[in-house]
Amino acid sequence: MPKTANSSQSKRDEIIEIASRLFYEQGFGATGIKQIIDEAGVAKGTFYTHFSSKDELGLIWLKARHAAWNSWFEESLGDTQGAEMVLKSFDFLEEWLKQSDFRGCAFINSMAEIPCTDNLMRKQVTVHKRGLLDRFGELVAEHYKQLGKSKKLAAENAKIIYLLFEGALVESQTFHELWPIHCARKKVAELLAS
Amino acid sequence: MPKTANSSQSKRDEIIEIASRLFYEQGFGATGIKQIIDEAGVAKGTFYTHFSSKDELGLIWLKARHAAWNSWFEESLGDTQGAEMVLKSFDFLEEWLKQSDFRGCAFINSMAEIPCTDNLMRKQVTVHKRGLLDRFGELVAEHYKQLGKSKKLAAENAKIIYLLFEGALVESQTFHELWPIHCARKKVAELLAS
Amino acid sequence: MPKTANSSQSKRDEIIEIASRLFYEQGFGATGIKQIIDEAGVAKGTFYTHFSSKDELGLIWLKARHAAWNSWFEESLGDTQGAEMVLKSFDFLEEWLKQSDFRGCAFINSMAEIPCTDNLMRKQVTVHKRGLLDRFGELVAEHYKQLGKSKKLAAENAKIIYLLFEGALVESQTFHELWPIHCARKKVAELLAS
Amino acid sequence: MPKTANSSQSKRDEIIEIASRLFYEQGFGATGIKQIIDEAGVAKGTFYTHFSSKDELGLIWLKARHAAWNSWFEESLGDTQGAEMVLKSFDFLEEWLKQSDFRGCAFINSMAEIPCTDNLMRKQVTVHKRGLLDRFGELVAEHYKQLGKSKKLAAENAKIIYLLFEGALVESQTFHELWPIHCARKKVAELLAS
DNA sequence: AATGAATGAGCCTTCATTCAT
DNA sequence: CATGAATGAAGGCTCATTCAT
Numbered sequence: 001m002p003k004t005a006n007s008s009q010s011k012r013d014e015i016i017e018i019a020s021r022l023f024y025e026q027g028f029g030a031t032g033i034k035q036i037i038d039e040a041g042v043a044k045g046t047f048y049t050h051f052s053s054k055d056e057l058g059l060i061w062l063k064a065r066h067a068a069w070n071s072w073f074e075e076s077l078g079d080t081q082g083a084e085m086v087l088k089s090f091d092f093l094e095e096w097l098k099q100s101d102f103r104g105c106a107f108i109n110s111m112a113e114i115p116c117t118d119n120l121m122r123k124q125v126t127v128h129k130r131g132l133l134d135r136f137g138e139l140v141a142e143h144y145k146q147l148g149k150s151k152k153l154a155a156e157n158a159k160i161i162y163l164l165f166e167g168a169l170v171e172s173q174t175f176h177e178l179w180p181i182h183c184a185r186k187k188v189a190e191l192l193a194s
Numbered sequence: 195m196p197k198t199a200n201s202s203q204s205k206r207d208e209i210i211e212i213a214s215r216l217f218y219e220q221g222f223g224a225t226g227i228k229q230i231i232d233e234a235g236v237a238k239g240t241f242y243t244h245f246s247s248k249d250e251l252g253l254i255w256l257k258a259r260h261a262a263w264n265s266w267f268e269e270s271l272g273d274t275q276g277a278e279m280v281l282k283s284f285d286f287l288e289e290w291l292k293q294s295d296f297r298g299c300a301f302i303n304s305m306a307e308i309p310c311t312d313n314l315m316r317k318q319v320t321v322h323k324r325g326l327l328d329r330f331g332e333l334v335a336e337h338y339k340q341l342g343k344s345k346k347l348a349a350e351n352a353k354i355i356y357l358l359f360e361g362a363l364v365e366s367q368t369f370h371e372l373w374p375i376h377c378a379r380k381k382v383a384e385l386l387a388s
Numbered sequence: 389m390p391k392t393a394n395s396s397q398s399k400r401d402e403i404i405e406i407a408s409r410l411f412y413e414q415g416f417g418a419t420g421i422k423q424i425i426d427e428a429g430v431a432k433g434t435f436y437t438h439f440s441s442k443d444e445l446g447l448i449w450l451k452a453r454h455a456a457w458n459s460w461f462e463e464s465l466g467d468t469q470g471a472e473m474v475l476k477s478f479d480f481l482e483e484w485l486k487q488s489d490f491r492g493c494a495f496i497n498s499m500a501e502i503p504c505t506d507n508l509m510r511k512q513v514t515v516h517k518r519g520l521l522d523r524f525g526e527l528v529a530e531h532y533k534q535l536g537k538s539k540k541l542a543a544e545n546a547k548i549i550y551l552l553f554e555g556a557l558v559e560s561q562t563f564h565e566l567w568p569i570h571c572a573r574k575k576v577a578e579l580l581a582s
Numbered sequence: 583m584p585k586t587a588n589s590s591q592s593k594r595d596e597i598i599e600i601a602s603r604l605f606y607e608q609g610f611g612a613t614g615i616k617q618i619i620d621e622a623g624v625a626k627g628t629f630y631t632h633f634s635s636k637d638e639l640g641l642i643w644l645k646a647r648h649a650a651w652n653s654w655f656e657e658s659l660g661d662t663q664g665a666e667m668v669l670k671s672f673d674f675l676e677e678w679l680k681q682s683d684f685r686g687c688a689f690i691n692s693m694a695e696i697p698c699t700d701n702l703m704r705k706q707v708t709v710h711k712r713g714l715l716d717r718f719g720e721l722v723a724e725h726y727k728q729l730g731k732s733k734k735l736a737a738e739n740a741k742i743i744y745l746l747f748e749g750a751l752v753e754s755q756t757f758h759e760l761w762p763i764h765c766a767r768k769k770v771a772e773l774l775a776s
Numbered sequence: 777a778a779t780g781a782a783t784g785a786g787c788c789t790t791c792a793t794t795c796a797t
Numbered sequence: 798c799a800t801g802a803a804t805g806a807a808g809g810c811t812c813a814t815t816c817a818t
Contacts, residue, residue: 011799027307029223033792043800045795050798054792103309108364112306113221115297117370129368159377164354167361174305174323183353205781227809237783238810244781248809399802415695417611421788431804433790438802442788491697499756500694501609503685517756547765548746555749562693562711571741593777615813625779627816632777636813779818787811794804 012050015040020061024106028058028121029113055121058110062124065106070131082143083192086136086161090168090185097172097181104173108166129166136162143192161188206244209234214255218300222252222315223307249315252304256318259300264325276337277386280330280355284362284379291366291375298367302360323360330356337386355382400438403428408449412494416446416509417501443509446498450512453494458519470531471580474524474549478556478573485560485569492561496554517554524550531580549576594632597622602643606688610640610703611695637703640692644706647688652713664725665774668718668743672750672767679754679763686755690748711748718744725774743770 009017018040022031033054037047051057076092077085096102103109107125114122137158144154164184171180203211212234216225227248231241245251270286271279290296297303301319308316331352338348358378365374397405406428410419421442425435439445464480465473484490491497495513502510525546532542552572559568591599600622604613615636619629633639658674659667678684685691689707696704719740726736746766753762 026309027223029221029307030309032790034790044793044802045800046798048793048795049800104306108302108368109306111368112298112303113224115220115224126368129365156377156380159373160358160381163358163361163365163374163378165361166364167357167359170302170360170364171323171357174302174320176311179353180357183350184357186350187354226807228807239784239812240782242810243783414697415611417609418695418697420786422786432788433805434803436789437804492694496690496752496756497694500686500691501611503608503612505758514756517753544765544768547761548769551746551749551753551762551766552742553749554752555745555747558690558748558752559711559745562690562708564699567741568745571738572745574738575742614811616811626781626814627779628777630814630816631779781816781818783813783815785812788809790808791806792804794802796802797800 011040011042011046015042015047015050016057016060016064019057020065021101023058023061024065024109025101025103027113028061028110055119058121059124062107062110062121062128066124066128066131069106069128070135073132073135082146083189086139086143086192087185087189089136089139089165090181090188093165093168093172093181094178097176097178102173102176105166105169108170132165133159133162136165140192157191160191164188205234205236205240209236209241209244210251210254210258213251214259215295217252217255218259218303219295219297221307222255222304249313252315253318256301256304256315256322260318260322260325263300263322264329267326267329276340277383280333280337280386281379281383283330283333283359284375284382287359287362287366287375288372291370291372296367296370299360299363302364326359327353327356330359334386351385354385358382399428399430399434403430403435403438404445404448404452407445408453409489411446411449412453412497413489413491415501416449416498446509447512450495450498450509450516454512454516454519457494457516458523461520461523470534471577474527474531474580475573475577477524477527477553478569478576481553481556481560481569482566485564485566490561490564493554493557496558520553521547521550524553528580545579548579552576593622593624593628597624597629597632598639598642598646601639602647603683605640605643606647606691607683607685609695610643610692637701640703641706644689644692644703644710648706648710648713651688651710652717655714655717664728665771668721668725668774669767669771671718671721671747672763672770675747675750675754675763676760679758679760684755684758687748687751690752714747715741715744718747722774739773742773746770 015036019031019036022036022039033044033047036057037044051060073089073092076095077088080088107128110121111125114125116122137155140158140161141151141154144150144157164187168180168184172178209230213225213230216230216233227238227241231238245254267283267286270289271282274282301322304315305319308319310316331349334352334355335345335348338345338351358381362374362378366372403424407419407424410424410427421432421435425432439448461477461480464483465476468476495516498509499513502513504510525543528546528549529539529542532539532545552575556568556572560566597618601613601618604618604621615626615629619626633642655671655674658677659670662670689710692703693707696707698704719737722740722743723733723736726733726739746769750762750766754760
């Protein structure tokens with residue numbers, strides 16, 4: 001994920017930034033408040049001045065990550081169009097995997113840690129993924145519209161592409177190899193060409 | 195997962211069975227030894243008579259689940275053949291999702307909790323997934339051989355099917371909806387027919 | 389050891405004071421954190437607010453005891469000079485032994501419990517004993533200078549006196565009798581007179 | 583300490599031998615029954631078939647060590663006589679210190695761990711040390727008898743020599759240096775010559 | 777004799793959170 | 798706003814000992 005500027009941040013923002021890194025790299029449950037405040041150089045009390053609980057910070061993290069990830073995703077699509085635009089999302093995946101701190105999808109990882117469905121963090125996971133699914137829907141619809149294909153086909157294929165994207169994301173984390181991404185990309189290219 | 199009989203088990207087996215359920219339902223990290231021994235009705239020391247650490251039990255859990263899941267998977271394929279056999283694996287997914295305690299894939303969930311790559315549980319995740327990937331490879335190869343198609347195509351499509359399977363698994367957990375499974379199944383059917 | 393006032397102490401100081409007593413009376417290893425916090429009337433967490441580990445508190449104890457013991461030792465020498473000054477150190481030993489809580493030398497006892505040489509507490513034992521040895525060196529050197537005797541003789545005899553002091557200390561603990569102290573004192577008096 | 587033969591021992595003897603090594607090297611309190619039985623290759627129950635408690639084994643250890651140490655001590659005195667015989671005890675100390683597993687005096691170390699005076703192990707410490715003190719009494723008495731000196735002087739000097747021996751023993755452990763032994767030996771030589 | 781499962785109190789340490797200053 | 802002392806339940810794990818086989 002792109003790093004934010006470090007200067008003249010409020011304590012609150014600093015905590016969020018540090019916690020975000022730790023939550024992603026170590027997992028939400030495995031990261032204690034102590035580590036966060038130690039790395040942020042603030043007192044225990046300061047933490048609870050800004051956040052009512054660890055869960056709240058977790059939610060803030062996921063909401064911020066939702067926005068940041070989406071920005072990054074969109075940015076990586078560039079000013080392309082149609083099929084190319086969709087394929088760029090797999091290039092984005094490859095770029096992401098190559099980062100030294102790649103630990104898979106923060107949302108999927110969080111979901112794995114949180115069984116309870118009515119948990120707010122858990123809900124944010126769904127919001128994020130629904131958003132991505134819809135975005136693929138838009139991208140594919142646009143492309144198929146240009147090709148004069150049916151909306152229904154576009155909707156179906158968007159889902160397939162989404163599933164391939166998610167599958168590639170999870171499996172590139174599992175094996176820490178590139179083939180899931182390359183393989184999925186190739187199939188998506190075929191799909192969009194037909 | 196199919197439940198085993200509860201009668202005349204050793205304390206060790208009882209602990210494993212109870213821990214397996216809790217690890218799956220709540221996550222490995224979120225499950226404490228205390229809860230395990232309380233539900234098993236044994237003393238703290240008894241736990242450590244049988245297991246050298248929580249991590250060891252975690253590994254035992256994943257190894258047992260690897261075997262049990264594979265059995266369940268194979269069983270659900272039945273005595274079918276070719277394309278149908280592959281498609282059955284998606285029916286299996288649907289059957290699984292409908293279970294009241296469905297919490298997604300224990301291996302993917304565990305990987306999400308465990309950043310450290312040289313962890314033994316983490317390695318078991320890779321073993322399990324590699325096994326599933328290879329199994330799809332076999333199933334698809336067999337089918338394509340009958341159709342007289344190339345081995346290379348079979349290998350490529352096996353990976354795609356694997357990615358769709360995994361994507362459908364993760365997303366059915368995310369949304370707790372059936373469409374990812376149905377959608378993936380349909381596409382796999384097309385793939386195998388062409 | 390002289391007791392300090394009990395009023396208006398910080399929790400931290402209270403913990404140190406109580407732990408110091410328990411470590412000395414029962415030994416470092418035989419004293420659990422639970423007993424310390426129970427007697428101090430604080431919560432488990434409070435202990436770790438002030439000390440990062442039991443070992444750290446052990447080190448603090450030995451360092452504080454090093455200072456306190458030295459003060460007590462020096463104080464007991466009074467405004468005497470020469471041979472008398474050295475002999476006073478054996479009177480100090482006797483006074484110490486007569487205390488109800490006499491349990492021998494905290495440093496020697498700690499060394500007995502801690503085999504590992506690179507342990508910080510273990511190192512503090514050496515620091516303390518080296519300090520005492522050097523102090524005897526000074527006292528004896530001063531005395532012999534007045535007598536016009538050689539520095540070499542002074543150095544040799546300082547070591548002997550140190551060994552007799554330590555021997556008397558350990559054996560008065562072993563037998564809980566006064567003769568080791570009296571016996572050593574008499575010999576030291578002869579030594580300094582010759 | 584000299585090692586005993588390893589062949590055709592009873593389980594009981596094997597446990598005693600292993601425990602003796604561990605108690606000496608790590609301390610009585612720091613050595614758990616588990617480590618003992620693991621290294622002895624016997625079951626928990628087997629331990630308690632032979633010993634009613636860890637404390638009993640501790641006592642057996644100290645009693646056996648009392649005998650073994652005395653034998654070793656006497657052996658090292660050789661067939662010497664008079665002053666030389668006493669001086670040999672300091673050579674023995676030097677030989678002992680040079681052993682790789684030297685950890686000071688097992689009895690002094692045990693005393694340091696055990697505050698309670700009516701403890702049986704603690705009493706054994708006193709028995710051992712009283713025995714050594716008496717032995718020095720005999721050796722010195724014999725020597726002084728030959729010189730035609732008074733019994734009273736012999737008794738006094740025996741105690742001094744004992745204190746120097748103990749001081750040298752403890753301090754050679756503290757600093758892991760030879761000077762305490764050499765220094766004490768030299769003074770004892772002077773003492774016996776005068 | 778010998779086994780090893782079972783016990784439960786105890787070990788040191790970390791947790792998220794509260795609150796008086 | 799910020800501090801850090803205070804909390805006490807919970808974390809994983811070890812302890813010496815007992816007992817049925």
